[in-house]
Amino acid sequence: MTAPIIHLRTRAEGFKAQPENMSAGSLPTVIEGGNSIFCSAFLAAVGINFIQPVNVTASPRALSFLFKHKEPAVNAIAFRSRTSARAITHPLAAALIVAIVVYLASLFGILTRPVGFLAALWPANAILLGLMVRKPDLATFWGWLGAFAGYLAADLSTGGDLKLTLWLTVANMSGAITGYLLFGLIPATDRGMQRPLSVLKILGICIVAASVASLVGGGAARLAFGRDFLSGLEFWFVTEFVNALIILPVMLTLPLSASGWRTWCLSIATCSRAKVAPLLVLFCTVAAGVWIGGPGAVAFVVPALLFCALTYSIFNVALLTMLTCSWLLVAISAGIIQIDVQGDPLATTSSLRLGIALIALAPLTAASIDTARRELLEQLAYAASRDGLTGALNRKTFLDMASKLLGDPSRTARSIAILMVDIDHFKQINDNHGHAMGDAVLKAFARFVSDILRPGDLFGRMGGEEFAIALPGTDMDKAAEISERIRKATEDAAEEFSGLSVTVSIGVTTSESHPSENIEALLATADQALYRAKAAGRNRVRRG
Template identity: 45%
Template sequence: MKTSPKTYSVEFLSKPLTDVLLVATVVFTASLFGILSRPVGFLAAIWPANAILLAMMVRNPRLSTLTNWLAAFVAFIAADLITGNNFDISLRLTIANIVGAVVGYQLFMRLAPEDRELSRPISIVCLLAISVLAAASAAAVGAGAALMLFERSLIVGFTSWFTTELVNMLIILPPILTWQGIPDWLRGRRHYTFFEALPVISLVVLTLCSQIIGGPGAFAYPIPALIWCALSYSLFTTATLTLCFSVIQIIALVHGFQYVTLRDDPLAANISLRIAIALIALGPLAVASVNAAREELLERLNHAATFDSLTGALSRGTFLERAEAMLINANGSVAVLMLDVDHFKSINDRYGHFVGDQVLAQVGNAAMKATRPGDLFGRLGGEEFAAILPGVSEEEALAVAERIRLAIESVRVRHPDGAIVSTSASLGLSLKSPGNTESFLNLLSRADDALYLAKERGRNCIEIKLAA
């Protein structure tokens, strides 16, 4: 029997190929940058390739395939060979780089997703621990290559590799792991005032002062500005500013722009200062993380106080406060609407409170969708809701109320035993004409009277009570 030749989807093949090219290109480019930063006689001053590779895999675990790791391996070797290293040394250096990235990836993937995004204060401690272990793993493998390449002792090779890798991970990983898309200020949606930009300005000024004044402690001058930035900006922005600060300090350290040697062994002093820079970078990250957690908690508390957790409508207090303010500022006529779910107690008694809560949630959602964009809708308590409709005539207010009534009438909730639970609502309206000084509480009271009239007249209907 003749069989047709196998065909493969272009889409199926293109995605893995795109991933391979992406990983290889990023690693190759980052490696070339690191090699070009290498001082004569030792390892690279800044080696971003390992941290970038690790962050790519952690941010998108789909990339963590054997093929993509091999692509990174080849890219490391290719960058080294192009810049003059022999294959044996390139192979040893590459194995060390891959080992560090793999160890870091395995450890990061054991964390909760929020810790991988550094969104909790404890995440910064996890970042430090993982960076230490990954850097130590890479250094343990790469120390021998450093001995061959630069004729240094194993201890010096390990220490220098470890400190270089540690500082690179601590300054490069955070901006990538906390990236949430293009910031609003880059999109032109957010413009900072001069006072909002002061933390960045102070960081620039103090960094310049550290370069001009010099001395062994000059790298610490911008620390207050970094803390100010951490208290003022997002975690991503703080991480990016910390990266810029650290890169400037490392370049100054390597090229001797500002520092004096504290020991007879300049290499030992450089290693010590590298560790100091790495640990300084943790400070603003920790502050920004704590500040972000605090702001998130305040936002949750504010949301809980503002909105009803079951229905999503405004809470009673917030609705009454905003409705009062809306009435005071309204120029035209204003309508107040109250609604009550019909026979809700019998729904709870027959089907249980779980189904009753579902009914309330869907009623609230359906009613909110039926209101207009400028209207306020809130839950007063139990099965009772209210709305304030600014700028409406009597006919328009009745039309909105009818739309709400029909939306609630269409609500259907399925009971676990298969029964379909439906409901309806009675609605009451009151109207305030322009120039009327009636208070909001009086309007609400009239709407409540109209609501009870609707119940007396058979429910699932709308009644309106005009001012006397």
């Protein structure tokens, strides 16, 4: 069934629901037309996810509204993003995509496995699980059926026994389905490895999924390489666990949108020498492991991977960790890294694989903690630069940013407009309706003006009911036009202010009119024009 397209709009644009009724659970009932932009990825980023896949659009003002009234308690695994890729709604298309992915991943594992053993590197299960978690529109009956067909086709096309192939396929599917269900129980931030405990939660999911798969497939050891059930149980668990732990983080952090890939490619292309150093150290430790050999060679890469974890993004760390651990698995299996095997070869192999997988925990955990730390620092920096009530820039930040705009050499030939805006008769609003209503008017006005301004414009609260706006690349006529638009929109937007009639007076000046003045002088000039607007009767614009 095709997912519905939902258009979200603010109350001022025709959405009549009250904010307290605005929740992720009620969003699917809000159907509005109009010109709007796709925002499913934004909704997911701010914590609004949907139990049922939906296609969502929202106007710019609705985005601001949603960010302030998000419902983080609603947690679901399924949402559909039309910003990254079109949803796959045809069941046969979903089945075909999954079947091809699983077939190619399984074929890689089959062709790289030693004769008479299960594959040392089996990426198919982890790729399938990551695909279903990241693209839940594929996680349908037809999608899982496509995965089943992909497993069968890969093994049978390489000469596999039908009975053994069916057994192994059921075991692979059982682990992937178990993991998918468990991922639905953790928050989206943990699925994206953005919290300090995210890796431990993913570790737990990998253990449970590998346990289920090994219980189902352990008995196939006798048919595969003549081992008893316990040996098969051990080998299957270790192989499944190791591959999930080193491959799944890449799938969970992989950029899905074209813009995400462009950003990633740009970061690689513009990488500084300092950013290259961890990669060079990692290469040297890998080479040292091959040269020296022995059981300790698998641990040589740990310091380098930790260096990478403190330098690169979470996706880059996951990718490097996967490549490094995959190399160790294949190199040991192929004899490139010489390790003396004593006793049972199967037990020794299992021990080495577990050790390699657990090595991956260190850089992944460090990268998750570093990601959470950076996010916290960004939040603190945002809070320090904003007015606590309105969300506009605070006075100091506005002055600093406006001064940088004014002194930017690339902008010296372009005019910068400065607006001083004051809400008329604001004291009467506080006296007649209470300070709570006054605060509500300030917040509504700030949100209202922010939606009108361009992305590069600056909007700050200077104190009380007085605000300042900086418009780069704007001459006097254009600035006056924007000021009049703000004044008229405020006058006509009683619904935004809970039915109150709110007006503003605005003073405008530009650096073009006063080329020798700094930002403080321009603000003073605009403030004088503001007072003239008030003296002329308020609710008007005056140039300075």
